[in-house]
Amino acid sequence: MQGGTVGQPGPTLNTVAEAIGVSRQTVSNAINAPAKLSPATLALVEAEIRQQGYRPNNRARCLRIQRSCLLGYCAPRPAEAISGVMDQFVRAITTAAERRGHHILLFSEQSEHQGVDVPPMAVHEDLFAHRVVDGFVISDTDLGDRRQRWFAERRVPFAAFGRRWQQPELGPWVDVDGAAGTESAVAHVAAEGHRRIAYLGWPEGSGTGDDRRSGWQRACAARGLDTRLVATASNGIEEGRALADGLLDLAGPPTAFVCVSDGFAIGCLQAVRERGLEPGRDVAVVGFDDSPAAELPGIGLTSVRQPVEQAGDAVVEMVTDVLADPGRRHPGLLIPPTLVVRTSSVRTP
Amino acid sequence: MQGGTVGQPGPTLNTVAEAIGVSRQTVSNAINAPAKLSPATLALVEAEIRQQGYRPNNRARCLRIQRSCLLGYCAPRPAEAISGVMDQFVRAITTAAERRGHHILLFSEQSEHQGVDVPPMAVHEDLFAHRVVDGFVISDTDLGDRRQRWFAERRVPFAAFGRRWQQPELGPWVDVDGAAGTESAVAHVAAEGHRRIAYLGWPEGSGTGDDRRSGWQRACAARGLDTRLVATASNGIEEGRALADGLLDLAGPPTAFVCVSDGFAIGCLQAVRERGLEPGRDVAVVGFDDSPAAELPGIGLTSVRQPVEQAGDAVVEMVTDVLADPGRRHPGLLIPPTLVVRTSSVRTP
Numbered sequence: 001m002q003g004g005t006v007g008q009p010g011p012t013l014n015t016v017a018e019a020i021g022v023s024r025q026t027v028s029n030a031i032n033a034p035a036k037l038s039p040a041t042l043a044l045v046e047a048e049i050r051q052q053g054y055r056p057n058n059r060a061r062c063l064r065i066q067r068s069c070l071l072g073y074c075a076p077r078p079a080e081a082i083s084g085v086m087d088q089f090v091r092a093i094t095t096a097a098e099r100r101g102h103h104i105l106l107f108s109e110q111s112e113h114q115g116v117d118v119p120p121m122a123v124h125e126d127l128f129a130h131r132v133v134d135g136f137v138i139s140d141t142d143l144g145d146r147r148q149r150w151f152a153e154r155r156v157p158f159a160a161f162g163r164r165w166q167q168p169e170l171g172p173w174v175d176v177d178g179a180a181g182t183e184s185a186v187a188h189v190a191a192e193g194h195r196r197i198a199y200l201g202w203p204e205g206s207g208t209g210d211d212r213r214s215g216w217q218r219a220c221a222a223r224g225l226d227t228r229l230v231a232t233a234s235n236g237i238e239e240g241r242a243l244a245d246g247l248l249d250l251a252g253p254p255t256a257f258v259c260v261s262d263g264f265a266i267g268c269l270q271a272v273r274e275r276g277l278e279p280g281r282d283v284a285v286v287g288f289d290d291s292p293a294a295e296l297p298g299i300g301l302t303s304v305r306q307p308v309e310q311a312g313d314a315v316v317e318m319v320t321d322v323l324a325d326p327g328r329r330h331p332g333l334l335i336p337p338t339l340v341v342r343t344s345s346v347r348t349p
Numbered sequence: 350m351q352g353g354t355v356g357q358p359g360p361t362l363n364t365v366a367e368a369i370g371v372s373r374q375t376v377s378n379a380i381n382a383p384a385k386l387s388p389a390t391l392a393l394v395e396a397e398i399r400q401q402g403y404r405p406n407n408r409a410r411c412l413r414i415q416r417s418c419l420l421g422y423c424a425p426r427p428a429e430a431i432s433g434v435m436d437q438f439v440r441a442i443t444t445a446a447e448r449r450g451h452h453i454l455l456f457s458e459q460s461e462h463q464g465v466d467v468p469p470m471a472v473h474e475d476l477f478a479h480r481v482v483d484g485f486v487i488s489d490t491d492l493g494d495r496r497q498r499w500f501a502e503r504r505v506p507f508a509a510f511g512r513r514w515q516q517p518e519l520g521p522w523v524d525v526d527g528a529a530g531t532e533s534a535v536a537h538v539a540a541e542g543h544r545r546i547a548y549l550g551w552p553e554g555s556g557t558g559d560d561r562r563s564g565w566q567r568a569c570a571a572r573g574l575d576t577r578l579v580a581t582a583s584n585g586i587e588e589g590r591a592l593a594d595g596l597l598d599l600a601g602p603p604t605a606f607v608c609v610s611d612g613f614a615i616g617c618l619q620a621v622r623e624r625g626l627e628p629g630r631d632v633a634v635v636g637f638d639d640s641p642a643a644e645l646p647g648i649g650l651t652s653v654r655q656p657v658e659q660a661g662d663a664v665v666e667m668v669t670d671v672l673a674d675p676g677r678r679h680p681g682l683l684i685p686p687t688l689v690v691r692t693s694s695v696r697t698p
Contacts, residue, residue: 055465059479070454070481075443084641087436094424095457103481104455105419108444116402130408132419132452237646270646292433297586297619298647 011054020048031056058101070105071097071319072124072133076140077109084292085308086139089161092312093137100320105133121150128156135319137161141173143207155326159318161311163332165207172318172330174311178208178288179215181304181337182258185286186219188302188339189256192347194284198229198254200243200264209260212288216258229254233264240267248275248283255283256345262287262294265301269344284345295342302345304337311335360403369397380405381450407450419454420446420668421473421482425489426458433641434657435488438510441661442486448662449669454482470499477505484668486510490522492556504675508667510660512681514556521667521679523660527557527637528564530653530686531607534635535568537651537688538605541696543633547578547603549592549613558609561637565607578603582613589616597624597632604632605694611636611643614650618693633694644691651694653686660684 017024022045029036030045037045048054062069073093076086094104105127110118124147127133135157138147141164148170151158160173182199189197199216202209213230220227229250231243240263247254248271259265265287272283279285279300287294290305318330366373371394378385379394386394397403411418422442425435443453454476459467473496476482484506487496490513497519500507509522531548538546548565551558562579569576580592589612596603597620608614614636621632628634628649636643639654667679 050465053465055467055471057475059475059481063479068481075440078440084433084436087433087439090436090439090455091424091427091457094455098457098459103476106439106443106453106455108440108447110447116399116404118404122404126406126408127452130412132408132417241646266645266647273647293642293645296615296642296645296648297590298615298622299645 011052013054013056016045016048016052016054019052020044032061056101061101067134067323068131069102070133071102071316072105072107072127072136074107074109074123074136074138085289085306088308089139089312092309093316096313096316097320100316102134102316102320104137121147124150124156128154134323135159137315137319141165141207143205143210157319157322157326159315159322159330161315163207165210169332172315172322172332174314174318174333174335176306176311176337177334178212178304178337179218181288181339182212182215182260183219184337184339185258185288185302185304186216186223188341189258189284189286189345190219190223190225192256192284192345194256195225196229196252196254197225197256197258198231198244198247199258199260200240200268201230201232201260202234203232212260235261235263237263237267237270240264241271242267244268244271248272257283257285259285259287262289262291262301262303265303265344266293266299269299269301279344280346281348284347286339286345290340294340300343302342303340305340306337307335360401362403362405365394365397365401365403368401369393381410405450410450416483416672417480418451419482420451420665421454421456421476421485423456423458423472423485423487434638434655437657438488438661441658442665445662445665446669449665451483451665451669453486470496473499473505477503483672484508486664486668490514490556492554492559506668506671506675508664508671508679510664512556514559518681521664521671521681523663523667523682523684525655525660526683526685527561527653528567530637530688531561531564531609532568533686533688534607534637534651534653535565535572537690538607538633538635538694539568539572539574541605541633541694543605544574545578545601545603546574546605546607547580547593547596548607548609549589549617550579550581550609551583552581561609584610584612586612586616586619589613590620591616593617593620597621606632606634608634608636611638611640611650611652614652614693615642615648618648618650628693629695630697633696635688635694639689643689649692651691652689654689655686656684 013024013027017027027045030042034042097104107123139161141160141162143165145164148164152170163173163175186197201213217227231247233239233243257268265285268285269279272279277283287301287303290303294301294303314333321328362373362376366376376394379391383391446453456472488510490509490511492514494513497513501519512518512522512524535546550562566576580596582588582592606617614634617634618628621628626632636650636652639652643650643652663682670677
């Protein structure tokens, strides 16, 4: 290495400490354990840190505590090309990790490598056994997910975005309250005057899908509405269009659709338009995820927004807390989503 | 660690070598340097590797050669919410790195950390100086980009997706031939009978934008068409709509638009529809990137597709080649894009 800032003279823990007459440990605490200081001392140290332009050498700290300060994250294959939610999540955990002195090591789902089958969790195991990462963030959890037990049995630090939907939940998790999301969707279209509110969902047996469906069902039942207007398929715009078509062919067709995904909802918009009906004015459509596509002109989809940044921040905080204190137990954190209303669900614009 | 595959008895380099009567080094070569073996020997070893289910212990190899086998990648802030191209690129380099025994360490652009300014390249420098990563992949290069020189002066291995648009280019790079992409867009709409073909672009001075504009200009000039139908702004759907509106207000308005981005093109579609015109039938619109949004029903946007997977694979191959042989020089690699034709540019469906 030539030039640059590493190893150059400049502000250090000591220069900050000396300038304001506190100990080196006090400056270190201001950075790594601010709760240990009084607000006045913390403010004094932080002002001097900014004044000197001191940047903590995080890597030296990692070496000292014999950690890599890396968190592994296995990026799932994108379920829907349009979703973009998982990409937002990757960005969220990347910046959240950095705020806590860590980086994200990204890897991919591998079922085979050079023609040889790769067992589940083999990459996780390699990375942890060789101390390449200190722990993991996982996402896309499913009913009875086995990863949490795998981590727990090996005492591998982790935190999950998503539940395993079986008691007891294992290890720290954060999830979005999907049922609350679909309940708010039903409340919204019911307030627009709809009484025949259908649900386009995934087949039973996926924790996330069952959760979202339960919110729709509960909200309809509470209003005395028909809860038999359900059609299911796996993801996809074309599948959403076909499901909506089937329900619109009924003698008493729905006038509103609450969908488990934006892909289904965009297919549903297409089915509505192909019948000469106008989304919003004639038939209300609500998606789930608030994908970047939802706000495009020509789409204008009302959708349940997942607070992905907040989830990413919470899941990283949980795993770094466990790294700092292996005995630390986190209760699960359920975050409420928000309904973003656009033209697809509103009668009079 | 308990259970699992690491450290368990099982297939090794030796068991593969013994079974077919070759040396351990031959099996190692089959994995790490296949070009050193004859095709027949390579096939024999690979068949035995599959037969035994042998997975090379890549981490042991990294320790032996005193490398981290991690490549750093600084994820840019998303320029357009709809694009998704950079997310595809992250996935592409993640799997390409794994095919070559590496992983991607993801970090984010930081201009400040805890209230203190972070100098450019400070995170790159920290990661490399402390041997957290062996080298870097960069993207989103711009005119006169300084990162390549920074790497070159410090002998930091890297490869770039994108050029710096100044001679000499420094270090290995792969890029998409943007000018060829917009040329193919002009050729396509000209074949549909259009003679007044406008360009919606970025202000001059961005290497990528100037490249795409030059292709449009060259293709129009070659056909004797007006090359003054140009409007520019920074990115955005609303901006694209405003630019298109301005040109459609002209006495001799364009009947076709070639756009530097899908965001501009989607805004342009909106401007066309707001005048009661039909994209495709009345006015042709072509975007750039082939974002996931382009193929949505209600959008149907013709767009120039960047071969992102190929670019990601090439850029990772280049940097791992440099790691294996620091003297290795790669010429730049220019990949042709492909035009994906949808309804927005075709007169008769």
